[in-house]
């Protein structure tokens with residue numbers, strides 16, 4: 387069963403939309419016409435008979451009522467008037483019989499009727515009325531003279547124990563065959579015309595509906611081949627426009643990622659080539675020149691070691707980010723004091739930075755115990771301070787602030803550099819993004835902020851950057867209050 391369903395789905399997915407829309411439209415038309423035919427041809431006779439029955443029963447009620455209200459109270463003329471008006475309006479023959487079945491009065495307006503015929507079967511009808519529990523009969527009868535079906539209804543006047551008379555009504559049942567034939571012919575013509583119209587209209591509609599999708603698909607195929615200048619034309623209707631907009635957005639993103647990845651390869655290979663060239667050059671120097679001179683040799687070895695560190699930094703960043711982003715790394719939260727931790731990290735930077743004239747100003751708040759992955763948050767702080775040192779201005783100052791809030795601890799790292807342009811701000815947290823005016827002396831991989839973003843997102847901490855061109859930037863994140871064991 388599942389296999390069949392799968393096959394049907396598979397087959398369905400190969401049917402073009404155009405054909406499907408057309409098919410549904412045609413099916414709809416066929417159903418509408420089938421219903422029309424069934425109701426017109428097959429039910430027409432039933433409807434007609436039902437109506438004739440209902441009309442006869444209504445006449446019977448009116449007459450019995452008038453008998454009770456008028457005739458019995460002496461208003462006989464009124465009763466006879468009702469009788470003749472009912473008979474005239476509904477084209478019915480009416481007979482009132484006494485309790486022995488003898489005619490009392492009658493309205494005979496049809497040419498030939500059964501109840502007023504000489505060989506009438508009124509006695510039989512009265513017997514049937516007497517035998518019926520409710521004292522009412524109705525049904526078709528064949529008129530022996532015309533051989534046509536007629537409708538006979540009858541009821542008792544008075545009650546079963548006190549029968550005062552009987553009422554018989556005879557109405558015609560026009561044969562509907564002829565009418566049906568006319569309708570059939572008419573329907574045939576209408577059906578023919580409308581089916582052709584439906585065919586043409588549905589073909590046109592299907593084409594119109596499918597057109598934007600066909601057009602967008604063609605553009606998407608061009609995009610798949612790597613043409614990022616493809617335009618998506620979503621004219622036609624809302625869904626097509628949405629699809630076109632989405633694809634345009636996807637195209638923009640793909641193009642961005644493509645450029646970024648190309649930049650990355652350029653950056654990484656550049657970053658790799660420089661230390662590798664240095665490594666080779668200094669190794670050769672030690673081999674050929676300074677091998678016997680311990681002072682020179684050590685100097686060269688120092689350079690080799692620092693270049694190796696640089697290489698390791700790059701590789702580590704790449705590994706860290708790929709691990710973070712693959713989702714394989716889990717958080718291992720623990721409790722620690724944030725002021726202490728910030729101080730500790732700044733202390734680590736100091737030796738190196740103060741040698742080069744950099745100053746890190748730390749403004750701690752009251753010590754607060756936070757609960758998060760200490761190693762990863764340390765890396766965030768480290769990357770942000772490192773960037774601030776790299777990009778800060780001539781005064782070589784960097785400010786680190788801890789601001790305790792009710793719902794967490796805000797950490798701000800401010801520099802006095804060039805700042806970041808408004809449109810670049812949302813890009814800098816992207817992988818491999820490095821501004822064009824990237825200073826070569828700044829050691830960076832374009833991954834630092836991506837790592838920051840990945841870690842803070844994993845923790846669900848808010849983060850961001852405020853920047854004024856020419857004045858500097860402030861990167862911030864907020865360690866939310868999370869209770870131990872409540873994660």
Ligand code: ADP
Pocket residue numbers: 773774777778801803804805806814815819820821824829830831832833834835836859
């Ligand atoms: P990088 O290794 O290039 O510093 P990051 O991911 O850390 O990579 O930063 C991405 C880019 O964001 C940088 O190339 C730089 O243009 C910009 N940026 C980061 N921090 C700062 C800052 N404090 N001031 C100005 N620009 C910054």
